[in-house]
Amino acid sequence: MNGGSPDAHGGAVTLAFDAHGRLSLRRADGSVLDDVTAIRAFPLTAPDEGVSLVGRDGREVCWIETPAQLDPASRDVLATALAEREIMPRIERILSVSTFVTPSEWQLVTDRGEASLTLRAEEDIRRLGRRSLLIADRHGIQFRVDDIDRLDAGSRRLLDRFL
């Protein structure tokens, strides 16, 4: 729609923020596309590769195999854009849980400060590999646990009741 097919490789593209805080893409041919959104293709299994730039109409305009192929400035811009878009707090400590029966309300300390989470059902805890978890809050925020073994004993005991 926005003029042609996606760039097969983000080879010579550069990225910048405009004054509106939106991402703008400058292609190798010099054309500029405003207001694109950066989306990780594999946010969990391979967060550092495969970033898609999507135009306002929801179509991909550029595929970036790996951010390493961008120039350093664009890479920083991309990292910032991704970080702003994704709020996926990491659970550092579980302070308390209201009940061991779902739905259960948890009080947490995360890398983004204190928060609480409502676990609707045990199925909302998704295992990512052996030691890490992704816990979906009732309202959609995804909380991560990178390594269960690195939590303190109290948090682990509380968490264990739901696994």
Place this chain on the structure above:
Amino acid sequence: MILDDRPSIEPPLASGERVLGLLETDFDPAGRFAPGRLVLTDRRFLARGDAAGQWSEIELGPELRLRLSDHGGVGTLELHAPDARIGRWRYLMRRQEQAAEFTELARRQLAGIEHEPEPGPRCADCGASLAYPGAPCPACDATEPTQDTAPATWTLFRLWRFARPYRGSLAIGFVLTLASTAATLVPPYLTMPLMDDVLIPFQNGQPIDPGLVGMYLGGLLAAALLAWGLGWARTYILALVSERIGVDLRQAAYDHLLSLSVDFFGGKRTGDLIARIGSETDRINVFLSLHLLDFATDVLMILMTAVILMSIDPSLALATLLPLPFIVWLIHLVRERLRTGFEKIDRVWAEVTSVLADTIPGVRVVKAFAQEAHESGRFRAANQHNLQVNDRLNRTWSLFAPTVTLLTEIGLLVVWGFGIWQIAHDRISVGVLTAFLAYIGRFYTRLDSMSRIVSVTQKAAAGAKRIFDILDHVSSVPEPADPRPLARVDGRIELQGVGFRYGNRLVLHDIDLRVEPGEMIGLVGHSGSGKSTLVNLILRFQDPVTGVVRLDGTDIRDLGVADYRRHIGLVLQESFLFFGTVAENIAYGRPGATRAEIVAAARAAHAHDFILRLPQGYDSLVGERGQSLSGGERQRIAIARALLIDPRILILDEATASVDTETEQEIQRALDNLVRGRTTIAIAHRLSTLRQADRLVVLDRGRVVEEGRHEDLLAARGAYFRLHEAQARLAAAQFAPATEQLPAPASGKTAS
């Protein structure tokens, strides 16, 4: 969601300044959790969101623009001046209603439209608009977390609801238990006189009195026979009752399951649900009929034994009962660990079942892609997980039983020692000690078996909890408290401001649509544009998050769910046939239909001919395990099914998508019969299927982008035109002569 210590400081208002709206925000600019607020007044925005707690202000102006977006459970409100972004606030998605309203207010204010407070009931918690005052809030979800901190054992008492109808039988069972337990306690008592009056005197040189011995032995036999008879009657009656409770429980759980909305099933795994209703109810059943009964008997026996022992010799009785508190303490200690362990085993077990439920229906895919090893690995992982959890539990469990046995032995030792000491001091007779030993032999074996109740109770409690999880789940499409009667249906459907989201993904946005009685509209759009969701809302499989769906002017939430759906015929892409005859499948929506009606419906659906070609005609078995039918044949049976209930409203969800062009024409003719005179909403990917539609509605990413007749939309050269062009090209490519060299598929590029 945030620990609620919002800044309570009021915004610094100028004199005469009016507050119009408020949005609570949850993140600071760096994206850390921090409570803040954004206030809209008649002059400016006032924001307080950073750690310093300072208020910042932005003057309102007609050049400002607001932008609302969300991703991953976090909503963002951005404020743009013509040349730059001047503000950004982020909030949790549970405030989305508040945010949407705030944005709407602010936009009006920016545009200079006077704000007028909107009447209508609102949710006290989140501010979402409600269907009527006090209605369950669609945004807050009907099932708020229940503060149920009671241990899972407590759940078992909730089974009383199912036991109530049988309380007469239960009372008889209890009396019988009492009597049979008492009868079993007679024999040890008789050992006392046998020892003191017969055996000891004999050892001291006196002859045995045969009459006395006969009397005691007769008493022993009578007690044994009595205990046997009473025990049989008790076990039989209570087993009957528990079996009935189990059946009722299973039925209630299944009935409740059927009443739940479609999205509940989307979120649960089939295997897990089957396990809950099947094996969990059975486990509870066994618990009630076997373990609970034994436990009650044990408790009674211990109480009665304690009373008898006290009456014979209080000091020896005290020594005998001494180990009891230790065992109780031990039981309590292990109890917690075992319960959580068993709950965990249940979850793991459901995981194992789920793998099976996933793979077996999909076995063709598994084999076609040669993924047997992968699936086996998946099963092994679940199986291993099961093993791990069991191993961990068995560590505790295996320690438990031997410890109880050890304590039993120590208890006996105490009695022996204390008894010998008392006999030596001539305080008690040998007979009394024998009786005590006979009693506590039973007593301690009971304690040992009682300790087993811990695990079975926990298991049953865990099972009961999982069943009550289903029973407590409130349908997200609640029946109205006072449903309006639905006598005659014209079939006018109106959607007003309808919005819907799955989790945090916005699927429909502010849809307004009106379908007149008898009108046929076609919903078109890319997959994922929200067509099916829209249809789900009309079917009331789900309720919209915002806005209303009306039938003949009545909010469908005010109508009885089944009453409403009775007027809707549904034909899906993949028609589901139940195991049964063709005739039963056609008459599924109206089991009372006559054979003539069934045949008429089948004829109208162009299904009659092929049905007659089946080995047993209308009596042929179809569905899983039955005669296999082609997609087109199944489809026509489904159309006949819809025709038979003669609905006012008809929904066709990709009804011809999975059949070839030739069959499609056949089905199309069947559909033409079906559609006639009914309000019809059809979804079709293939635009040619919608040639009959009075009006086409084009959806794109949850919004209506175009609406009108086929020709007009083509002339407009908009979204519909592009869809149409794309399909025309595809069709041309398909029917291109075989000799013509087709262009090689574009390499390295993915079709988006």
